[in-house]
Amino acid sequence: MGPVPTDDGPEDALQAVVRALGASARESNLARTGVLEEALAALDAGALSGELRECAVSAAHQVVGSAGTFGKHRSSALAAELEQWFREVAPPGPDPARLGWARGRLGELRADLASDHQDDV
Amino acid sequence: MASTGANRRRGGGDGRERGAAQVRDVIHRVLVVDDDDLLREVAKVSLEMVGGWDVLTAGSGSEACAVALEERPDALLLDVMMPGMDGPSTVVALRGDPATRDIPVIFLTAKVGGDGRQEWSHLGVAGVIAKPFDPMSLPAEVAQLLGW
Numbered sequence: 558m559g560p561v562p563t564d565d566g567p568e569d570a571l572q573a574v575v576r577a578l579g580a581s582a583r584e585s586n587l588a589r590t591g592v593l594e595e596a597l598a599a600l601d602a603g604a605l606s607g608e609l610r611e612c613a614v615s616a617a618h619q620v621v622g623s624a625g626t627f628g629k630h631r632s633s634a635l636a637a638e639l640e641q642w643f644r645e646v647a648p649p650g651p652d653p654a655r656l657g658w659a660r661g662r663l664g665e666l667r668a669d670l671a672s673d674h675q676d677d678v
Numbered sequence: 679m680a681s682t683g684a685n686r687r688r689g690g691g692d693g694r695e696r697g698a699a700q701v702r703d704v705i706h707r708v709l710v711v712d713d714d715d716l717l718r719e720v721a722k723v724s725l726e727m728v729g730g731w732d733v734l735t736a737g738s739g740s741e742a743c744a745v746a747l748e749e750r751p752d753a754l755l756l757d758v759m760m761p762g763m764d765g766p767s768t769v770v771a772l773r774g775d776p777a778t779r780d781i782p783v784i785f786l787t788a789k790v791g792g793d794g795r796q797e798w799s800h801l802g803v804a805g806v807i808a809k810p811f812d813p814m815s816l817p818a819e820v821a822q823l824l825g826w
């Protein structure tokens with residue numbers, strides 16, 4: 558995607574580009590939450606593989622960098638919590654309360670990513 | 679660093695609006711490396727529009743090594759966590775080639791639990807910029823770390 562032509566200065570043009578790319582980033586980041594959901598389901602079933610755990614860590618990590626850069630700072634912070642949580646979780650998995658906490662955070666993350674608001678750009 | 683001929687002097691009096699990062703009248707060439715297409719794009723546009731620099735891109739560590747060898751950029755802005763050859767491995771590969779060993783590298787990372795400066799100090803990177811980054815101030819951060 559090339560620069561968006563505007564009559565304003567480079568900062569204004571850049572903001573327009575960031576907003577345009579942010580729409581695509583939202584879809585990418587929502588898709589990444591699917592990996593987190595899959596990993597939580599596997600954990601709940603006592604079947605979280607090392608590979609899926611690493612995929613969950615990677616997916617959350619990508620959301621941290623992407624969401625915040627495109628103005629979704631709340632999403633970035635939630636994803637960082639989930640990334641750390643998946644790094645630390647170990648078989649056979651957490652107790653139900655901790656699992657519930659992670660599900661809650663994931664729900665918040667999805668809702669924030671799906672919303673139209675941006676904290677700032 | 680060996681002279682690459684990558685820098686150009688900007689012509690004077692062209693009336694072009696300049697961003698805050700353009701503290702000197704030199705167009706640098708930066709290689710942005712990130713496996714996230716959208717982040718790579720926003721960093722590229724930021725450095726071009728606000729920094730006024732020329733920007734090359736690569737989507738992986740191995741591609742970055744090839745582009746760096748071919749194009750000899752003035753600096754790399756390098757994601758740390760990438761599939762395959764990650765950021766630190768990419769730096770090791772660059773340092774192992776006399777043609778690319780002196781190119782300054784800045785890590786760009788969303789690494790949880792510290793910014794990794796200690797962990798990566800042995801690699802001799804010029805600095806670390808945290809993700810998420812602010813596209814408006816990214817060129818200024820790069821310029822500050824590199825003394826541009």
